[in-house]
Amino acid sequence: MNTEWYIVLSSLLFAVGAMGILIRRSPVVILLCLEIMLNAGNLSLVAFSRMVGNQQGQIFAIVVMVVAACEVVVGLGLIVAIFRRKLPLDVDELRELRG
Amino acid sequence: MEAVLFFFAALGALGGAVGVVALRNPFYGVLALIVHLFSLAVLFLLLSAAFVAAAQVVVYAGAVMVLYVFVTAYVGGDTESAWEPIPGQRFLAPLMGAAIFVELSIAVLGSSLVALGTHGPDVNPGFGDPAGIGRLLLERFLLAFEASSILLLLAAVGAVVLAGRARTEGAGKGAASGSSEHSSEAPAERSEDPLAAPSHAGGTA
Amino acid sequence: MNATAWAWLVLLFPLLGSIAIALGFKVLPSKAAGAIGTAAIGLAFVCGVAALISLLGEAPEARHHASSLWDYASVAGLEIKLGIFVDPLSVFMVLIVTGVSTLIHLYSYGYMQSDEGYHRFFSYLNFFVFSMLLLVLAGNFVLLIVGWAFVGFASYALISFWYRRTTATKAGMKAFVINVVGDIGLVLAAFLIFRELGTFEYSEVFAKAPQVFSTNEWTITAICLLLLVGAFAKSAQLPFHTWLPDAMEGPTPVSSLIHAATMVTAGVYLIARTHTLFVLAPTAADIAAFTGLATLLVAGTIALVMTDLKRAIAYSTMSQIGYMIMGVSIGAYSAGMFHLMTHAFFKALLFMAAGSIIAAMANNQNIDDMKGFGKAMRFTSITMLCGGLALAAFPGTSGFFSKDEILAYATARGGMYEIFTVLGYFGALLTAIYTFRLIFRVLPGRPCEEAQELIDTGHVHHAHPFNPATGEEEDTDVGFPGADHHIAEQSWPMRAAMGVLAFLALFAGLIQVPGLDEVVTKFLDPVFADSPLAEIVPSVGASWAGLAIGATISIVGIGIAYWLYIARPETPAMLIRRLRPLHTFLVNKWYFDEAIEFLIVRPALAIGRFANRTFERIVVDGLVNGTEDFVGGSGRIVRVVQSGFVRSYALLLIVGFAGLALYFLLSSS
Numbered sequence: 001m002n003t004e005w006y007i008v009l010s011s012l013l014f015a016v017g018a019m020g021i022l023i024r025r026s027p028v029v030i031l032l033c034l035e036i037m038l039n040a041g042n043l044s045l046v047a048f049s050r051m052v053g054n055q056q057g058q059i060f061a062i063v064v065m066v067v068a069a070c071e072v073v074v075g076l077g078l079i080v081a082i083f084r085r086k087l088p089l090d091v092d093e094l095r096e097l098r099g
Numbered sequence: 100m101e102a103v104l105f106f107f108a109a110l111g112a113l114g115g116a117v118g119v120v121a122l123r124n125p126f127y128g129v130l131a132l133i134v135h136l137f138s139l140a141v142l143f144l145l146l147s148a149a150f151v152a153a154a155q156v157v158v159y160a161g162a163v164m165v166l167y168v169f170v171t172a173y174v175g176g177d178t179e180s181a182w183e184p185i186p187g188q189r190f191l192a193p194l195m196g197a198a199i200f201v202e203l204s205i206a207v208l209g210s211s212l213v214a215l216g217t218h219g220p221d222v223n224p225g226f227g228d229p230a231g232i233g234r235l236l237l238e239r240f241l242l243a244f245e246a247s248s249i250l251l252l253l254a255a256v257g258a259v260v261l262a263g264r265a266r267t268e269g270a271g272k273g274a275a276s277g278s279s280e281h282s283s284e285a286p287a288e289r290s291e292d293p294l295a296a297p298s299h300a301g302g303t304a
Numbered sequence: 305m306n307a308t309a310w311a312w313l314v315l316l317f318p319l320l321g322s323i324a325i326a327l328g329f330k331v332l333p334s335k336a337a338g339a340i341g342t343a344a345i346g347l348a349f350v351c352g353v354a355a356l357i358s359l360l361g362e363a364p365e366a367r368h369h370a371s372s373l374w375d376y377a378s379v380a381g382l383e384i385k386l387g388i389f390v391d392p393l394s395v396f397m398v399l400i401v402t403g404v405s406t407l408i409h410l411y412s413y414g415y416m417q418s419d420e421g422y423h424r425f426f427s428y429l430n431f432f433v434f435s436m437l438l439l440v441l442a443g444n445f446v447l448l449i450v451g452w453a454f455v456g457f458a459s460y461a462l463i464s465f466w467y468r469r470t471t472a473t474k475a476g477m478k479a480f481v482i483n484v485v486g487d488i489g490l491v492l493a494a495f496l497i498f499r500e501l502g503t504f505e506y507s508e509v510f511a512k513a514p515q516v517f518s519t520n521e522w523t524i525t526a527i528c529l530l531l532l533v534g535a536f537a538k539s540a541q542l543p544f545h546t547w548l549p550d551a552m553e554g555p556t557p558v559s560s561l562i563h564a565a566t567m568v569t570a571g572v573y574l575i576a577r578t579h580t581l582f583v584l585a586p587t588a589a590d591i592a593a594f595t596g597l598a599t600l601l602v603a604g605t606i607a608l609v610m611t612d613l614k615r616a617i618a619y620s621t622m623s624q625i626g627y628m629i630m631g632v633s634i635g636a637y638s639a640g641m642f643h644l645m646t647h648a649f650f651k652a653l654l655f656m657a658a659g660s661i662i663a664a665m666a667n668n669q670n671i672d673d674m675k676g677f678g679k680a681m682r683f684t685s686i687t688m689l690c691g692g693l694a695l696a697a698f699p700g701t702s703g704f705f706s707k708d709e710i711l712a713y714a715t716a717r718g719g720m721y722e723i724f725t726v727l728g729y730f731g732a733l734l735t736a737i738y739t740f741r742l743i744f745r746v747l748p749g750r751p752c753e754e755a756q757e758l759i760d761t762g763h764v765h766h767a768h769p770f771n772p773a774t775g776e777e778e779d780t781d782v783g784f785p786g787a788d789h790h791i792a793e794q795s796w797p798m799r800a801a802m803g804v805l806a807f808l809a810l811f812a813g814l815i816q817v818p819g820l821d822e823v824v825t826k827f828l829d830p831v832f833a834d835s836p837l838a839e840i841v842p843s844v845g846a847s848w849a850g851l852a853i854g855a856t857i858s859i860v861g862i863g864i865a866y867w868l869y870i871a872r873p874e875t876p877a878m879l880i881r882r883l884r885p886l887h888t889f890l891v892n893k894w895y896f897d898e899a900i901e902f903l904i905v906r907p908a909l910a911i912g913r914f915a916n917r918t919f920e921r922i923v924v925d926g927l928v929n930g931t932e933d934f935v936g937g938s939g940r941i942v943r944v945v946q947s948g949f950v951r952s953y954a955l956l957l958i959v960g961f962a963g964l965a966l967y968f969l970l971s972s973s
Contacts, residue, residue: 016117
């Protein structure tokens with residue numbers, strides 16, 4: 001397959017992830033959509049790495065995976081903390097930082 | 100052959116993504132994401148990125164998603180209300196999604212990247228092998244490698260601090276959470292009350 | 305040591321005394337403050353004498369030295385040094401200031417003994433002497449202004465010494481404000497001098513001035529007029545004189561030192577010091593002379609009807625300073641300075657005697673209530689008589705030689721200046737009359753109650769403390785004078801000081817007998833040698849003729865006073881009845897206070913009220929509040945975006961990203 005198919009797929013996945021963030025209200029699901037966006041990025045990185053012919057894109061993808069893992073850990077920790085304080089697990093309800 | 104594999108993997112990835120967005124129950128969403136991740140691993144294999152594919156399955160689908168499963172099980176999932184407090188959100192979101200897709204596609208495809216329409220150079224069979232990745236990580240990208248390890252440490256510590264008990268006694272790292280769960284529940288009662296009256300504090304311990 | 309080293313010591317001792325008393329006021333035993341203060345000034349006097357001796361050891365032309373401790377400012381053509389200038393004129397003033405101050409400190413040692421603010425008094429008094437010496441010894445205009453301002457502050461602090469008396473604090477403020485007006489004039493004059501001549505140092509200014517300015521050019525006239533504003537405010541000449549009678553609210557030693565002998569003479573010293581400039585601006589000098597003359601007469605007439613003892617002596621001071629200003633303005637420099645010296649002696653003495661009498665009257669200052677103290681207080685009355693004779697220029701006393709010397713000079717200068725002589729003699733007649741009016745009303749006759757009490761029991765009359773001006777009752781805590789008063793007969797420091805001054809008042813004139821010794825003139829000649837007016841010297845015969853006329857007038861004046869107050873005591877009442885409008889006019893001090901209130905104080909207050917009501921409230925507050933409202937309003941509008949919904953923020957983010965991407969796509973196609 002040509003590289004462009006992978007790129008188109010990647011941007012489609014990215015768009016789906018973005019839309020998911022905008023629509024869903026549960027923090028867990030929002031984090032899941034973030035994962036989708038990150039993976040879309042990974043896909044295009046690996047595709048370009050194959051197109052160029054060296055492995056630097058794959059290294060980049062691995063580091064992105066590391067970062068995603070860290071982010072997920074912290075985000076889920078936050079969600080657990082929110083749940084433990086008996087606050088509603090709804091991004092629209094948690095809006096103390098309003099003007 | 101490759102095209103068929105790509106087609107099915109792409110369908111799986113897309114289906115998983117749409118499933119995450121569309122499914123009401125967050126648990127089903129997690130499962131949908133797992134499907135998405137496996138499909139992506141197949142796509143990586145198609146792109147001769149064997150190690151990345153393996154890492155995807157082991158780290159992403161294996162560890163990260165397990166974390167999601169645990170948390171979703173603990174937290175549960177309520178059905179989100181149908182009423183949208185932000186005006187225009189439900190209308191603009193798909194629109195923006197479509198806009199992003201179109202723009203990204205045009206941007207990449209309309210760019211002057213000549214090799215975009217090709218399959219890429221012929222690579223030797225060792226392309227994407229762990230040996231090659233390892234050598235690159237430890238020689239050329241050592242700094243990134245070390246920085247990522249520090250980042251992981253920070254994230255672990257941060258998560259423990261965030262989700263642990265709110266008072267001075269820090270629970271042990273995640274593993275101890277089982278035993279300290281019970282004892283941490285009572286003080287958590289005491290400490291979890293930014294909204295409740297403080298007079299409630301003395302009652303439980 | 306040379307003269308300038310002694311001069312620095314002269315400055316040092318009073319300053320140290322003031323600081324020592326101020327810092328140690330809680331630990332010093334009761335009279336130690338007085339002792340330290342007096343000793344400090346005494347030491348300064350000794351150093352002044354030493355400076356005089358070392359100055360006399362030099363040739364007359366070389367008797368001027370400048371010495372500087374360090375450079376204040378040395379930048380862009382501005383050179384200001386902390387420097388003093390020692391020459392016969394400054395040493396003369398130093399000796400007068402320190403000498404009379406030592407005696408007054410000695411007097412205060414006894415007089416202020418039961419005052420709660422004893423230490424504060426001596427600290428302020430020492431500080432005053434230091435400032436006056438700084439003024440006199442200053443070697444450049446900047447340090448002169450510093451000394452000038454310090455002296456004004458010291459005067460304010462000492463006038464309001466009994467700070468819980470509203471009349472005293474108001475008087476202090478009045479004095480200070482009028483002094484500041486004078487300061488402004490002095491400072492502007494200094495600025496103009498710097499602009500025209502480029503320097504502040506005395507030696508350079510006086511050397512350059514004749515080369516830069518031509519006679520009666522408007523700049524030099526302006527400079528001299530501004531200097532006059534300063535001099536008149538400090539020396540209580542018309543129209544800046546209204547503060548001096550009110551300044552009698554201060555304790556008597558203060559009136560004696562500051563408002564008789566030293567501070568009010570600062571204006572005279574200023575004109576004498578800057579005589580080079582006044583020679584170049586004869587118009588300004590004439591204005592000064594006429595102002596002096598006018599003050600002389602106005603104050604003399606007012607003193608005729610004053611019933612407050614201290615205020616009457618204050619108007620007398622104003623009148624005598626008019627003589628001095630007149631003298632140094634028309635060119636009788638040494639005569640004017642000599643009169644300054646003798647006036648310091650006899651006026652300080654008169655105030656001291658008045659203080660003693662007022663103490664015996666338990667703070668009552670009204671001469672209508674005083675009678676017969678001649679029998680009750682022998683020493684005080686004898687010294688008061690000595691002072692009075694000197695003031696009235698009785699033949700042989702110091703005042704006789706000094707006052708008539710000025711008038712002889714005016715005759716010698718001739719032309720228009722003869723009017724000064726004529727009116728000056730008329731003023732002398734008034735002086736004799738009002739001086740002996742006081743003496744004949746207070747001293748002889750049947751003793752009044754308080755005097756009788758003193759004769760019978762030997763105790764000073766004791767009354768509940770009250771404010772002599774308003775009559776309101778006071779307590780004996782700090783800030784008020786208290787209930788105990790000290791008279792000279794019972795206090796040896798007071799007697800010592802008054803005795804010395806009485807001797808000087810009577811016999812100090814003998815150092816300047818025309819044709820015989822003329823010590824003062826010879827000593828001060830080198831200072832004024834550059835003035836063409838100094839060459840006009842009245843002949844010995846003319847001087848003695850003037851002295852004879854003066855003697856006659858003095859005796860006539862005393863005779864008139866005797867007739868009015870002893871021989872025919874009903875005459876004053878009849879005169880007042882006949883000349884009631886004139887009497888009212890004089891009692892109201894020629895309505896100067898009312899005029900100033902109307903012309904200056906009321907408009908100033910009106911401007912202040914306008915500024916507060918209109919400008920402050922509408923413009924300034926409007927601006928500030930308007931800005932506040934504007935910022936708050938715009939904040940409120942912007943706040944709408946901060947809804948707190950994370951998803952709307954995310955939407956904004958993605959919309960922005962999409963927009964940007966669209967822009968770049970379009971711009972690159």
